Amino acid sequence: MxxxxxKRALRVPRVPRVPLKKWVTHSRVLLAAKTALAVGIAWLIAPLVPGVADDYPYYAPLGALVSMTPTMMGSVRTGLQTLVGLGLGIVLAGAVLVLWEPNVFTISLVVGIGMLIAGSRWLTAGGEYVPTAALFVLIIGGANADNYSIGYLVQMAVGIVVGLAVNLLIFPPxxxxxxxxxxxxxxxxxxxxxxxxxxxxxxxxxxxxxxxxxxxxxxxxxxxxxxxxxxxxxxxxxxxxxxxxxxxxxxxxxxxxxxxxxxxxxxxxxxxxxxxxxxxxxxxxxxxxxxxxxxxxxxxxxxxxxxxxxxxxxxxxxxxxxxxxxxxxxxxxxxxxxxxxxxxxxxxxxxxxxxxxxxxxxxxxxxxxxxxxxxxxxx
The missing domain is CATH 1.20.58.220 (Phosphate transport system protein phou homolog 2; domain 2)
Structure with a gap:
């Protein structure tokens, strides 16, 4: 018996695999193509940004690259937290420029503080840009730190916006x-x-x-x-x-x-x-x-x-x-x-x-x- x-047991056929079209639209291939497109568009737009940001067009493609993640909400979260991280890093660098002057001690101190902030639970994405932005403003910006900070932040924001737009309009995963x-x-x-x-x-x-x-x-x-x-x-x-x-x-x-x-x-x-x-x-x-x-x-x-x-x-x-x-x-x-x-x-x-x-x-x-x-x- x-x-x-x-013999009476039900035999259920295997579930068909994902069609090629859906595999492409949900795979790393699509993300790579969209990232490449976003970076290209950001590079074309960057020179058109008015003001001092025009001198730092290379940060726009970086912003587009940062904002591209497998999910739309992930892109929004990463983009916003990256801008927050940049802002905090610029503030830390500004404090050094106002109260002291860039040297081995102050740069090391600011980077250490930035790393502590980057490791906080509320800044899960983009936290690494806190010490990075502070370091860049102090070392690369130098005497032109004000214009550099504005250009850095604005062009990164432009790139992030481009990345979000591309991720939203082209097959949002x-x-x-x-x-x-x-x-x-x-x-x-x-x-x-x-x-x-x-x-x-x-x-x-x-x-x-x-x-x-x-x-x-x-x-x-x-x-x-x-x-x-x-x-x-x-x-x-x-x-x-x-x-x-x-x-x-x-x-x-x-x-x-x-x-x-x-x-x-x-x-x-x-x-x-x-x-x-x-x-x-x-x-x-x-x-x-x-x-x-x-x-x-x-x-x-x-x-x-x-x-x-x-x-x-x-x-x-x-x-x-x-x-x-x-x-x-x-x-x-x-x-x-x-x-x-x-x-x-x-x-x-x-x-x-x-x-x-x-x-x-x-x-x-x-x-x-x-x-x-x-x-x-x-x-």
Missing amino acids: ASDVS LTVTTAVLRLNEFRELLARHLNEMASALQEEWPPQTEDWASRNDLLRATSDGVRTALHEADESRKANPRAQLHKHDLGGDYADLRALDAVTFYVRDMTEVLAASIWERDFPAVLPADLREPVSEVLKAVADAILARNGGEGDPDASTVADEALTMLLDRLDRLDWLDGRSDTVSSTLSAALAVAMSARRVLAALAPKEQDAPARTE
């Missing part, structure tokens, strides 16, 4: 699709991992395939990568007009990731238990030969239940099949004739099968729809 359960695909790939990895364990239990004992036994670190790293991708996708929606055209509720994806974090924990637990039962390492665990097939069927069915989520809301048939496979395994453990009167042996002999069954049950519970989903993260 266990094999019948496996929106990485929601990429994050959703990473989430789907994470499910595929977990499902493939469970299927490999299931196949190993049906091989000649002990199994020769053991790649899955050392994949726990990969599962944890993949989870961290998906969380980063979702955070970047959430960030890419802010101040992005494309987000209004491509609405997507990331709250559900964050809820799915929390569920998959729990699933990963239980899958890693199953991995350790089965590896210990096969190769007798880490801790004692026994998986009797007559229980390997039903345990294998449970793993396959749970894998299908995880993969079914890639189809959207998930197919209840896949979870039903997994529940049936798990129930059959537990019923089989309950009906074993040789359990009578041998409770001491039971606890050690069935430890692996019971541990896998409990972890599988908790995986299915984590995948079950919750009454209250995470709040929507929309703009």
